[in-house]
Amino acid sequence: MKKPHTPTKIIYLCVGDKCKQLGNKELAKQLKEKVKEIGLKHSVEIVKTECLGRCKFAPVGSIQPANEWFHQLNPKELKKIFSEAIEEDDA
Numbered sequence: 001m002k003k004p005h006t007p008t009k010i011i012y013l014c015v016g017d018k019c020k021q022l023g024n025k026e027l028a029k030q031l032k033e034k035v036k037e038i039g040l041k042h043s044v045e046i047v048k049t050e051c052l053g054r055c056k057f058a059p060v061g062s063i064q065p066a067n068e069w070f071h072q073l074n075p076k077e078l079k080k081i082f083s084e085a086i087e088e089d090d091a
């Protein structure tokens with residue numbers, strides 16, 4: 001029986017209506033491609049979530065288990081932060 005992988009880092013991106021409008025859905029796609037490209041599919045997972053109830057802070061994302069939350073950043077800033085977080089696992 002195939003076992004699910006257990007990532008060491010999970011990046012959650014809200015893709016509820018407000019966050020999606022502000023670029024989170026496209027960002028999630030780009031980050032998933034990056035994870036796959038650098039071969040970290042089993043240690044870093046990108047998870048899209050429904051609305052997290054923090055729309056006034058959109059776009060919202062977080063890195064777990066570090067419990068780091070990001071909001072009201074533009075897609076370029078978010079991409080930089082999350083890309084660096086992914087690359088940390090590649091070191």
Ligand code: FES
Nearest residue numbers: 014016019054055
């Ligand atoms: S849509 Fe992202 S917090 Fe509501």
